[in-house]
Amino acid sequence: MQHHILQCSTDETLLAELVAIPSVNPREQAVAAETPLAEFVADYCRRLGMTARLDEVADGRCNVVATMPGRRTDEWLLLETHLDTVETEGMALDPFTAHVRDGRLYGRGACDAKGPLAAFLSALARIAASGRPPERTVVLAGVIDEEHRYRGVTHLLGPDGGTDTTGDGSDRFAARCAGAVVGEPTSLALVVAHKGVMRCRIVATGPGGHSSLPEGRVNPVETAAEVVRHLRAEVATRLARQQRPLVGAPTLVTTQISGGSGPNVLPERCEITIDRRTVGGEEPMQVWRELKDELESHFPGLVEVAPPHVVDHALPAQNEGTGAAFSAEVGRALTAHGLDPTGIGVGHGTDASKICRAGIPSVVFGPGSMTEAHTPREFIELSQLATATDVLVTLLTTGSGRTPGGHGD
Ligand SMILES: [Zn+2]
Incomplete structure (x- = not known):
């Protein structure tokens, strides 16, 4: 399998590297499980010329927040996903060695959520290589503990969450953020609503x-x-x-x-x-x-x-106002790559509900299928990884076409 990795595209090589860094959620144990992955992401972003910082949430466990200035710096777009994975018990293959076969990459986190993370990073790398800044300032956040108690996203949205990229108070972050794409496996569908749980x-x-x-x-x-x-x-x-x-x-x-x-x-x-x-x-x-x-x-x-x-909390369907405008904008990026832009709902929870409650219109989108997440044979279709990257590049580089209330040019 090793020789096969060498022949892979950049996206695949990057995902294989992400899978190779274990980040199993330690639940209540005091282990800095996600921090090596946060460091990898920070280094990767710095090599693209982005600013990046690690932000300790608890027990040495760190979120990573990286910023790429846009052509317009007054409006931001958040790319958020989680660094942690579920446990590896019962996995058929070595969970931390990416195996590529028949167009699929296997490994723990391949789809949930290192695939979406690889798509975010690959899209940013392509934009950096183009020499043309993204339309809006992009804030990439990789957070801890999504699989357990959501402490990473809760911290991200708090006063010390690391999103205060201008030093003028993180409460401005939500006001400036036109929207958030939460990276989870959705089989490239646009998820605009999901359930909550009690x-x-x-x-x-x-x-x-x-x-x-x-x-x-x-x-x-x-x-x-x-x-x-x-x-x-x-x-x-x-x-x-x-x-x-x-x-x-x-x-x-x-x-x-x-x-x-x-x-x-x-x-x-x-x-x-x-x-x-x-x-x-x-x-x-x-x-x-x-x-x-x-x-x-x-x-x-x-x-x-x-x-x-x-x-x-649930992510309520955003049928009105800025939420609808942002969903439609992501939908246009999907359409540009031949995908169905219709917003759908799912039963499981994501960080999007927390981000939405902080006042940021949020959608969930990513390569890989939820039916493979948390399974002993977790995999991602590599063609979906490539398409997700294309969609994100389009979303980040295309004008928002904002309608009344925005400050479109
Ligand atoms: Zn997930």
């Missing part, structure tokens, strides 16, 4: 006792079974009727259950975990409160709904 535990309790004396005693395992049935028959059924454009209906499923302490002991506790996918306009904490009220009034004194341990 996960929480529901705990049923009882007095316990000897299993030969169950009469008159609350059995938490039986309570939990009734809760699961109620969630499916009542709550999920009700949600299924609330169809929304692009993303479909919100969902609720029970994903985990555990309870009881022994085969001849009346259980004192049984716990279930639910995964509730939200849609644009739903506030995850409000969704949690409503679920808590419903279950605690339906099963009085029997269950407690714990505060959510995961909350992530």
Whole structure:
């Protein structure tokens, strides 16, 4: 396979290099897992003449933020993706050696999200080589921890996020940013909406006792079974009727259950975990409160709904205002390369919802398929990598054609 890499295009060689730098999300461990990759990206950008800085988020784990000045420096465009990958257990091939076969490059992160990162970097390299600046100032951000707790993007959007490229306050960043392309595998589709999520535990309790004396005693395992049935028959059924454009209906499923302490002991506790996918306009904490009220009034004194341990907002479909203008602009770049510019919705979350909530119109776009992400045989179609790079070059070098409200020339 080694000799094969040598014959690859620049994009492929770059992606192989990115895959070769492990950046597995360490979850709660204090390991600077993404920092070597952040350093590689910073060096790469500096060689293109860009300014680049590493920005520590936690435990030595660094975001990288790099800037390429545009012809117009008053308006910026953010290219954001994540540096971390999921774990490598069960992978068929060496996860950190890129294997190229039949037009596909295999390796951990090949599509999620080092493929999109390679497309961003390749596009910037092509623009730098052309000697002509991009239309707007481009800010490239590679962030940590997308696969776990979104600490990288949260930090990026905060006061010390490294996006204060002019030294006049990062709060101006959102105001100046015409839009963000969030690099994730979308099979080159334009994703303009996605769901959010709220996960929480529901705990049923009882007095316990000897299993030969169950009469008159609350059995938490039986309570939990009734809760699961109620969630499916009542709550999920009700949600299924609330169809929304692009993303479909919100969902609720029970994903985990555990309870009881022994085969001849009346259980004192049984716990279930639910995964509730939200849609644009739903506030995850409000969704949690409503679920808590419903279950605690339906099963009085029997269950407690714990505060959510995961909350992530949806990316609402941006059908109006500047969001629509930016989506349309990305759509035109897709059309220029023969791709479908229609905005679609997906069920899983991305950093785009956080960036959008900071006031920056955001779309998700990238090479590779989400169905390959997180799998033991993760790969990317190299033709998609090349096309994504072409689309990005067009987007970054073409005038925005901004309509009223903008300062187009
Ligand atoms: Zn991803």
